[in-house]
Amino acid sequence: MEIDFKLIEEKWQKRWEAKRVFEAKENSKIPNYYVLEMFPYPSGSGLHMGHAWNYTIGDILARFKLMNGFNVLHPMGYDSLGLPAENAAIEAGTHPADYNKKSITNYIKQQKALGLTYDWSRMISTDNPEFYKWDQWIFLKMLEKGLAYQKESAVNWCPKCNTVLANEQVVDGKCWRHDGTNIETKHLNQWFFKITNYADELYEGIKNLDWPERTKTMQKYWIGKSYGTEIDFEVGGEKWPVFTTRPDTIFGVTFVVVSAQHKKLWDLVKDKQKKEVEKFLKTVKSVSEKEMAEMEKEGVFTGSYAINPVNGEKVPIYVGNFVVADYGSGMVMAVPAHDKRDFAFAKKYGVPIKVVIDPKDFEIDSKKITEAYVEGGTLINSGEFDGLENDEAKKKITKFLEKKSLGREVINFRLRDWGISRQRYWGTPIPIIHCGDCGAVPVPEKDLPIELPKKVKFGKGNPLLTNAEWLNVPCPKCGKNAKREADTMDTFVNSSWYFMRYCDSKNKKAIFSKDKISKWCPVDSYVGGAEHACMHLIYSRFYTKFLRDLGLVEFDEPFKKVFHQGMLHAEDGSKMSKSKGNVVLPEVVSGKYGIDTARFFLSSLASPDKDIDWNEKGIIGSKRFIAKIFDFYDENMNGAARRTHKALNSGSYSEKLEAKLNNVIKNVTGYYDNFKYRKATIELRELFDLMHLEKKVSKKAFEDFLKLLNPICPHITEELWEKLGNKKFISNSSWPKYNEKKLKILNKEIDVNSKVIENVFETIKRVEEKGKKISKVYLYVLPFEISKYQIPKLKKALGKEIILYSVKDDEKHDPENKSKKARPGMPGIYFE
RNA sequence: GCGGAUGUGCCGGAGUGGUCAAACGGGACAGACUCAAGAUCUGUUGGCUUAUGCCUACGAAGGUUCAAAUCCUUUCAUCCGCACCA
Numbered sequence: 001m002e003i004d005f006k007l008i009e010e011k012w013q014k015r016w017e018a019k020r021v022f023e024a025k026e027n028s029k030i031p032n033y034y035v036l037e038m039f040p041y042p043s044g045s046g047l048h049m050g051h052a053w054n055y056t057i058g059d060i061l062a063r064f065k066l067m068n069g070f071n072v073l074h075p076m077g078y079d080s081l082g083l084p085a086e087n088a089a090i091e092a093g094t095h096p097a098d099y100n101k102k103s104i105t106n107y108i109k110q111q112k113a114l115g116l117t118y119d120w121s122r123m124i125s126t127d128n129p130e131f132y133k134w135d136q137w138i139f140l141k142m143l144e145k146g147l148a149y150q151k152e153s154a155v156n157w158c159p160k161c162n163t164v165l166a167n168e169q170v171v172d173g174k175c176w177r178h179d180g181t182n183i184e185t186k187h188l189n190q191w192f193f194k195i196t197n198y199a200d201e202l203y204e205g206i207k208n209l210d211w212p213e214r215t216k217t218m219q220k221y222w223i224g225k226s227y228g229t230e231i232d233f234e235v236g237g238e239k240w241p242v243f244t245t246r247p248d249t250i251f252g253v254t255f256v257v258v259s260a261q262h263k264k265l266w267d268l269v270k271d272k273q274k275k276e277v278e279k280f281l282k283t284v285k286s287v288s289e290k291e292m293a294e295m296e297k298e299g300v301f302t303g304s305y306a307i308n309p310v311n312g313e314k315v316p317i318y319v320g321n322f323v324v325a326d327y328g329s330g331m332v333m334a335v336p337a338h339d340k341r342d343f344a345f346a347k348k349y350g351v352p353i354k355v356v357i358d359p360k361d362f363e364i365d366s367k368k369i370t371e372a373y374v375e376g377g378t379l380i381n382s383g384e385f386d387g388l389e390n391d392e393a394k395k396k397i398t399k400f401l402e403k404k405s406l407g408r409e410v411i412n413f414r415l416r417d418w419g420i421s422r423q424r425y426w427g428t429p430i431p432i433i434h435c436g437d438c439g440a441v442p443v444p445e446k447d448l449p450i451e452l453p454k455k456v457k458f459g460k461g462n463p464l465l466t467n468a469e470w471l472n473v474p475c476p477k478c479g480k481n482a483k484r485e486a487d488t489m490d491t492f493v494n495s496s497w498y499f500m501r502y503c504d505s506k507n508k509k510a511i512f513s514k515d516k517i518s519k520w521c522p523v524d525s526y527v528g529g530a531e532h533a534c535m536h537l538i539y540s541r542f543y544t545k546f547l548r549d550l551g552l553v554e555f556d557e558p559f560k561k562v563f564h565q566g567m568l569h570a571e572d573g574s575k576m577s578k579s580k581g582n583v584v585l586p587e588v589v590s591g592k593y594g595i596d597t598a599r600f601f602l603s604s605l606a607s608p609d610k611d612i613d614w615n616e617k618g619i620i621g622s623k624r625f626i627a628k629i630f631d632f633y634d635e636n637m638n639g640a641a642r643r644t645h646k647a648l649n650s651g652s653y654s655e656k657l658e659a660k661l662n663n664v665i666k667n668v669t670g671y672y673d674n675f676k677y678r679k680a681t682i683e684l685r686e687l688f689d690l691m692h693l694e695k696k697v698s699k700k701a702f703e704d705f706l707k708l709l710n711p712i713c714p715h716i717t718e719e720l721w722e723k724l725g726n727k728k729f730i731s732n733s734s735w736p737k738y739n740e741k742k743l744k745i746l747n748k749e750i751d752v753n754s755k756v757i758e759n760v761f762e763t764i765k766r767v768e769e770k771g772k773k774i775s776k777v778y779l780y781v782l783p784f785e786i787s788k789y790q791i792p793k794l795k796k797a798l799g800k801e802i803i804l805y806s807v808k809d810d811e812k813h814d815p816e817n818k819s820k821k822a823r824p825g826m827p828g829i830y831f832e
Numbered sequence: 833g834c835g836g837a838u839g840u841g842c843c844g845g846a847g848u849g850g851u852c853a854a855a856c857g858g859g860a861c862a863g864a865c866u867c868a869a870g871a872u873c874u875g876u877u878g879g880c881u882u883a884u885g886c887c888u889a890c891g892a893a894g895g896u897u898c899a900a901a902u903c904c905u906u907u908c909a910u911c912c913g914c915a916c917c918a
Contacts, residue, residue: 172914173915213837214835214836214837221834221835228918242918243918244918322916323916323917323918327917333918334918335918530912612844615844615858618857622857627871631872679846679856683856685856686856763884766883808897809898814898821899822898824850825850
């Protein structure tokens, strides 16, 4: 039968919307569930099947939860501020605001056609001043709490984006949006958020998250907590601290290296070394960050010496290209015998090497050492600490230094503060006014939002600087002429808390009400790309903790569970892209096969966290399945067919089908709950095949099947549900329950003896037909089954001598190794 | 270099000690229906020319076990992330 998918889809989408089936209920007492997919940046080219699949993954869960009696919040919105919109608009010769409006309208239309369960009444878009007003409000709060600050610093500059980027947005020394563009270093006055204040909590919280392991590992690495010791080296009467995780090797220090970008570098450089250092710094500056990482370790002597606090030794200080300026103190103690980098450096410049850790299994010698020994061992050449295991020595040496006020135990993090200033137009304006007298003055809360002026000139530099009317304002403090901060905030500030705004998206008085936020948040299941592991997913955690400390929310983590969907590739396995012309559009798919068919097909291809390829042939198989369901309804379930079957149909269904149905309900329920959609489709197919085979199936069983299928194929199941005479929505019906007692009938236990008799009898017959005489039958059975076997019974039935062995019996007679063949319920058999 | 993941039939992919030559789907082949194509249905789809049998197989090589795709060791390959954080 030909199914008119389009007709069915539109019919149900209209009805769902009219009856507001998917709007979350504010005053309901049933338990809440918050499902969220990462909101998109609305691109002009609309969504393709890959995006559609992403939303479908969340949608299936939302539908499943709804039928399981939850009050589901499943909202959608648009991340409409940011560079892509600005660039796309410039390219199209329109204003970003207009460009966005058009894109969003198109997105909503497309998403509605997918039958997604969004509660559109809560929709947000970040370019709405009613939204970004609260970005600014948060900024003011950060400022108030000392978490927002300005500093002149070396920042990552993308020449293509024409703006600064956060560390998280630099990938391999290149821009995260332009992978062919090297990041340059610029020194600018920038605003930062002190995310590092939360470094420890962000780090320690990771282990309790129900997130993909790889994402947690990545965050852990990104935050990078390390325990170590800060040791003061004396240089010219002043204390210069260095950070090390290996205080046990302190006696092996033969030089010290300071970063080429160190703020106080010139304090160390002696006059006669000046020229050489200057020359060296030039070579360092001329290379990009990426090349730097691959460069050989190089450096020059500064002319200064540092005094090792444990033994008073004077060691030379070098300036080196491999020391990170803003980690630790930007200066390191070098122990060439026990660190790879220090070893390479020492070899290159002929610095002495001193072994202080003695490996247990072999010997190394300071003179003949060919590579750094970085493992543990026993301390040698370390004065009073000789003979200690190095782990023990770490503690003892740190204690020793602490006592003498020469060092202390410290924890260091890799995480840096988040630079949020962007020299671009289409972002949240930073609510600051720069006054010649008062400095950076925060805009009073009552003046928020500071809206982006529509009139600006795009071209060179920051467009906001081109609107004098907007830019020049009186200082809120003294009233003198002043200028607005013209930088805007990083687009990630918007996504850091947008999921909270859905809970109370129309609130004009506050960012959200406390009641509403605690009703819905944290998000129960969050679906989105893995590429956000170290950006959005860290920033959101930071924001959540900050808002908690403001007393606005009561939870510590924004997302209980995170799920990363796989990418949907084009048929040839390559990425879908407009330029390649391989984009699969949901409208087209929907017209050809129906959107439910596509949902079923994509669900059945692979686990949703895996990358999959679109396959035009494969989807036909799913269409066949759906057509079969309709045919089955026509042949067996419609009014006429049911009347004919009535007599046969009265007792519901066969025992086998009943057991299968109960099993499938049980399993599929678990599958939906854990994003194992593929397995759900498999069991649903099996169940349907059995129904198809038996034909005479009760209405209830068929309805249960439809319910189980509904999250994946919502439109067609609604349609059939209605055809069966149901008046309410299947989407609102309750999830089928299974009966524990009916589960096991499928694998009924059969008496081993009779099964064995049957089998062995057949085999004996065949063998004897060939002229072989059999007198003895050896059976090798599993140890835990041996008690089930009854020798007299077997003997009587088979008329042969029976010798029974446990498969583990060392003494058994088994010339052909038949004991290996033993399985549960069936022994290994050997005849004589 | 470090960290994480993966490796199963023609393909996508289940299976994590026993009833596994391996679910489910796709593809292919054969047959039924049809004038024909499509759709649908049935069967086959590692090898061995009779099989409730034997052999070969779950990246490769060893090992543990009565029994291994599943556990252990080593190794190779692919993918992803980080990249001098002392």
